[in-house]
Amino acid sequence: MTLNPAGETVATGIPGTLAENMTMAEQHDWHRSFLRRHPVSRRNFLVGAAATAAAVGVGNSVFARTAYAQDAPLAVAGRHMGFGNDPATQLRFSAQLSRNPGLTGVFLDHGPTPALGATTSAEVRNLISQVPQTDGGILSAEQYYVHVPVDNLTPKLPHYYRWRTADGFVSDIRSASPALPSGRIAPFRFTMMGDQGVDETPSQPPGLVAGDYDDQYYKADNEPSVKHARNINRQIEASHPDFHILAGDIAYADPSGAGLPPQFAKHGQTPPKGFDKFNPFVWDGYFQAIEASASTAPWLFATGNHDMEALYSPNGYGGHAARLDQPTNGPKGCPSAYSFVYGNTAVLSLDANDVSYEIKANTGTAEEPEHLVEQTLAKYRADPNIDFIVCFFHHCAYSTTSTHASDGGVRDAWVALFDKFEVDVVLQAHNHVFERTDPIRGNRATRVAGDNATVNGKTDGTVYYTVGGGGRPRYTFQDGEGVSYRGNELPDTAVPNSYVWAPDGTKSAESITWSRVRFLNYSFVRVDVVPGIPGITASRMTIGAIDEYGNEFDRLTFERDIPVGPVFGSS
Numbered sequence: 001m002t003l004n005p006a007g008e009t010v011a012t013g014i015p016g017t018l019a020e021n022m023t024m025a026e027q028h029d030w031h032r033s034f035l036r037r038h039p040v041s042r043r044n045f046l047v048g049a050a051a052t053a054a055a056v057g058v059g060n061s062v063f064a065r066t067a068y069a070q071d072a073p074l075a076v077a078g079r080h081m082g083f084g085n086d087p088a089t090q091l092r093f094s095a096q097l098s099r100n101p102g103l104t105g106v107f108l109d110h111g112p113t114p115a116l117g118a119t120t121s122a123e124v125r126n127l128i129s130q131v132p133q134t135d136g137g138i139l140s141a142e143q144y145y146v147h148v149p150v151d152n153l154t155p156k157l158p159h160y161y162r163w164r165t166a167d168g169f170v171s172d173i174r175s176a177s178p179a180l181p182s183g184r185i186a187p188f189r190f191t192m193m194g195d196q197g198v199d200e201t202p203s204q205p206p207g208l209v210a211g212d213y214d215d216q217y218y219k220a221d222n223e224p225s226v227k228h229a230r231n232i233n234r235q236i237e238a239s240h241p242d243f244h245i246l247a248g249d250i251a252y253a254d255p256s257g258a259g260l261p262p263q264f265a266k267h268g269q270t271p272p273k274g275f276d277k278f279n280p281f282v283w284d285g286y287f288q289a290i291e292a293s294a295s296t297a298p299w300l301f302a303t304g305n306h307d308m309e310a311l312y313s314p315n316g317y318g319g320h321a322a323r324l325d326q327p328t329n330g331p332k333g334c335p336s337a338y339s340f341v342y343g344n345t346a347v348l349s350l351d352a353n354d355v356s357y358e359i360k361a362n363t364g365t366a367e368e369p370e371h372l373v374e375q376t377l378a379k380y381r382a383d384p385n386i387d388f389i390v391c392f393f394h395h396c397a398y399s400t401t402s403t404h405a406s407d408g409g410v411r412d413a414w415v416a417l418f419d420k421f422e423v424d425v426v427l428q429a430h431n432h433v434f435e436r437t438d439p440i441r442g443n444r445a446t447r448v449a450g451d452n453a454t455v456n457g458k459t460d461g462t463v464y465y466t467v468g469g470g471g472r473p474r475y476t477f478q479d480g481e482g483v484s485y486r487g488n489e490l491p492d493t494a495v496p497n498s499y500v501w502a503p504d505g506t507k508s509a510e511s512i513t514w515s516r517v518r519f520l521n522y523s524f525v526r527v528d529v530v531p532g533i534p535g536i537t538a539s540r541m542t543i544g545a546i547d548e549y550g551n552e553f554d555r556l557t558f559e560r561d562i563p564v565g566p567v568f569g570s571s
Contacts, residue, residue, distance in 0.1 A: 023361055074104050076146065076163040076171055078287030079295035082326045083243070087179035087340045088155040091298070092325035095163055096287055097124070097144040105166035108148040114160050114173055122146035122163075127322040129280040131311060139205070141280050147325050155181045176296050177242070180343040183385045184531030184539065184562075188343055191236050192392065193524035194247035194304065194429020196470035198289055199227040202281040213279045215252075215471050222474060228522040229289065229471025231548035237293045238550070239526050243342065244297060245349070247429035248304025248394030251286035252472065254278045283323060300326060302349045303336040304394035304430060305359045315365045331366040339376050344531045344539055345388040346380035348373070350414065352395035352430075357409035357501040359395075370413055377421040387539040387560040388457070388529065391418065392427040398440065398464040400515050401431040403475045406500040408508070415443065424457035424541065424558050427525070429468040432475040434485075434519040434545055436554060437464045445514040451486045454557045463556065465543070469522040477518060485519045485545075485553040493518070522548040535564035 075098040084090025093108055101124055111117035124146055131139040146163070153159055158175040180188060197215040201208050210216075218224040236244060290299065301324060303317060312318030317335050326349075330337035334351040341347070350373065353362040366372075380386050395407040397415055407430075418426060419441050438445040441461030449455050455463060468475075477483070478497050484490040493515050499507040525543050532539035538559040545554040 023363075072099060073169060074099060074101055074106075074165045074167055075169050076106065076165065077291070078284065079163065079171070079174070079291050080287055080299055080324075081176055081294060082298045082300060082324065083179065083340055084149060084151065084325075085327050085329050085340075086151075087298075087327070087342060088181040089153045089178055090149065090151050091153060091159060091176060091178055093148045093150065093161060094323070094325050095146050096284060096323075097146060100126075100142065100144060101165070106146050107164045107166075108150075108161055109164055110148075110150060110159060110161035112154070112157065112159060114175075116160060116162065116173070120148050120150070122148050125322040127280075127312070127319060129311060129319075131278055131280065139278075139280075141204070143280070143284065143322075145323050149325070153178045155179065156186070174295050176298065179242070179340070182341045182343070182383070184344045184387070184533075186343065187528065187530045188242045189239065189526065189528050190243045190245065190342070191239050191241040191524055191526050192245045192247065192427050193232060193236075193467045193470040194302075194394065195249040195432050195468040195472045196229055196232070196246065196286075197249075197252040197472045198282055198285045199229045199471070200285050200289070202279060202285050204281045204284075205279075208279075213253075213282055215473065218473050222521075226548075228469075228548055232470055232522055232524055233289060233293065235546060235548060235550055236524060239546075241293075241297055241526070243300060244293060245300045245347070245392050245427065246302070246470070247392045247427055247467065248302045248336075248352070249306040249429060249468075249472070250301060250304070251283050252306055253280050253282040253309070254306065280319075283319075287323075300340075300347075300349060301336060302393050303351060303353060305353060305356075305361075307336075308353060308362055315362060331372050334366040337366065337372075339380075341380070341386065343529065344386055345390060345529055345541070346383075346386050348376060348380075348389070348391045350391060350393040352393040352407070352410055355409040355413040356395045356407050357412075357503055357505060358404065358407050360505070363409075370417075373414060374417050374421075377417055377423065381421040384565065387531070387562065388425070388541050388558065389421065389423045390425045390427065390527075391423055394428065395430050396428040396464070396466050397426065398437050398512075398514060399428065399431045399435050399466045400478055400481060400495045400498040400512065400518075401433055401435070401466075401475045402478050404431050405478075405498055405507070406510075408500045408502055411443070411500070412503075418462045422458050423462045424455075424560075425543065426462055426464045428464060428466045429470070431466050432468045432472050433466065433477065434469055434517070434521075434523045434554075435466040435515060436517040436545070436556070437514045438516045439463050440514055449516060449556060450489070451517070452555050452557075454559055456559050456561075458560065463558075465525060467523065467525050467545075469519075469548075470524065471522060474520055474522070476520070481518070483518045483520055485517050486555075487553075517545070517554045519545065519547075519553055523553075532560070532562050534562040538562065 078096035082092045106122040109116045127143045129141040160175045162173045163171040201212045308316030327338035337351045339348040397410040439461035494513045496511040502508040541558040
C-alpha cells in the first residue's frame with residue numbers, strides 16, 4: 001500500500017520509488033544518511049531571505065531594495081503573528097531577516113500606545129535546508145526567523161510594536177490585539193481559507209523569473225492572468241478580521257507535487273521526466289504576501305499534506321517550528337494541533353495528516369490524538385461561557401471533488417466526537433473548491449439548509465465547509481456534478497458518484513445527499529459572531545462565503561440558545 005500517492009506530499013530529493021512507501025520519519029533518516037555522505041561547506045549556502053520579484057512591488061519594499069549579501073544592512077520583513085496558549089493575554093510576534101544577523105541585535109519595541117516603551121530581544125531561529133539534487137549536488141540554504149513572545153497583555157486592547165536592529169533598521173509601527181476573554185463580551189470576526197501558495201517567484205536561487213515556483217499555472221478557463229492568491233489576501237485584509245485561520249497547504253515550496261526528486265528548472269523549461277521542482281525560498285515570498293494582514297491580526301495554521309517537509313525533522317514539521325509561533329497546548333507529535341478560546345467560541349486546530357487514509361506518511365505520529373480531541377471537546381462543551389465550537393483541519397471528512405473527495409480516516413477518527421459534543425462548524429481545505437454541506441449527524445444530513453438558512457448545532461448537527469480556494473489552481477467536481485450557489489441553485493444537489501478513502505488506501509464509492517453548496521472559483525469565509533444574552537437572545541454566528549472579488553455567494557447563520565443559568569460576561 002502506497003503511503004505517499006504521487007503529487008500529494010513534498011518531494012525532497014528522495015528517489016520516487018523509495019519515497020512513495022516511506023513515512024516522514026524514514027524520509028528524514030534518509031536525508032541525514034545522505035548528507036553524512038555528501039557534506040556541504042557553509043560557504044556554498046545561499047544565505048538570506050529571498051524577495052519576491054521587485055519589479056511588481058510585492059511584499060516588503062525593504063527586501064526589494066536590499067542586496068542579499070552578508071555585508072548588506074540587516075532588514076526585517078515578512079511580519080506575522082499568532083496567539084500564545086492564553087490568547088486573551090499573549091501575542092507571539094515573528095518575522096524574517098534578510099541575512100544572517102551574526103552578532104547584530106534584533107529587537108521588538110512595543111507598548112500599549114504608539115510611544116511604545118518596552119524593548120525585548122528577539123530569539124533568532126536558523127533554518128537550514130539541504131535538498132539533495134539528482135545531479136549529485138545539493139541545494140543548500142539558510143533562512144533566519146525572529147520571534148518575540150509578549151505576555152500579560154490586556155484582553156482586546158491594541159498593542160503597538162516595531163522591529164528594530166542594532167545596525168539601524170527600524171520598521172513602521174503597527175498594532176495588534178489579543179483575544180477577547182472567555183465569555184459573551186462583544187462581537188468579533190474571523191476569516192478562513194486553505195491551499196494558498198504564492199503568486200510571485202522568489203529571487204533565489206538566482207536566475208528565476210516571474211512564473212516559476214508559484215500558483216500561475218491556471219487553465220485557460222480560470223483567468224490565468226489573474227493573481228488569485230493576492231485577490232484573496234486583499235479581501236481578507238479588507239475584512240479586518242480579529243484573527244485568520246488557514247487549514248493547511250500553506251506556501252507550496254514544491255509546486256510540482258508529484259512525489260519525485262527535486263530539480264531547479266529555468267523559466268520556460270520543465271524538469272526531465274522523474275523530477276519535481278522544489279525551492280525552500282518560496283516561504284520568503286509567502287510571508288511577504290500575507291504580511292499586510294498577518295502583521296496586524298494573528299494567523300493560525302493547520303498543516304496539510306504539502307506541509308510535511310521531511311528534510312527538517314522526523315515528522316516533517318521542523319520548518320514550521322522555525323517559521324511560526326502557535327499555541328503549544330496540543331499533543332507533542334502534532335505542533336499544528338492546538339486549541340484556543342475567543343469570546344464565546346472555542347477553536348480547535350487538528351492534524352488530519354495523523355489520521356488520513358489517503359496519504360499515510362504521518363499516520364499515527366501524535367500521542368493519543370483522539371483521546372486529546374475528545375478531552376478537549378468535552379471540556380469546551382461543558383463550559384457554560386462557550387456557545388460555539390469550531391474545528392479546522394486539512395483533509396476533508398465530507399467533500400465530493402474528483403481529486404480527493406472525502407477521507408474515511410478523518411470520519412473514523414473524529415466525526416463521532418463532533419456529533420457527541422455538538423460541534424457547530426468544521427472548516428476543511430485540501431480540495432481546491434468551495435463546498436458546504438447540510439447539517440450532518442450520524443453520517444447523514446438531518447435537514448436541508450439552503451442559502452440564508454439558520455442552523456442550530458445542538459438539534460441539527462454539524463455543518464462541514466471545504467474552503468480550499470485560497471489561490472492554488474482549482475479542482476473539479478465529479479462527472480456530471482453541477483455547481484450550486486446563490487443565484488444558481490440546483491433543484492437537486494445529490495451526488496450519486498462520489499467516493500470516500502478507505503483504510504486500505506482505495507476509493508470506496510458512495511452516493512450522497514449532504515452536499516448543498518458547490519462553487520468552483522477562489523474564495524474564503526468570513527465569520528461574524530454576536531454573543532447573546534442568557535434567557536433573552538440567542539448567540540449567533542454568521543458565515544458568509546466570499547469570492548476573490550468580494551461577492552458573497554452563500555450565507556448561513558448558526559444559533560445557540562443560552563439558558564439563564566450561565567453567568568453573563570466572562571467566567
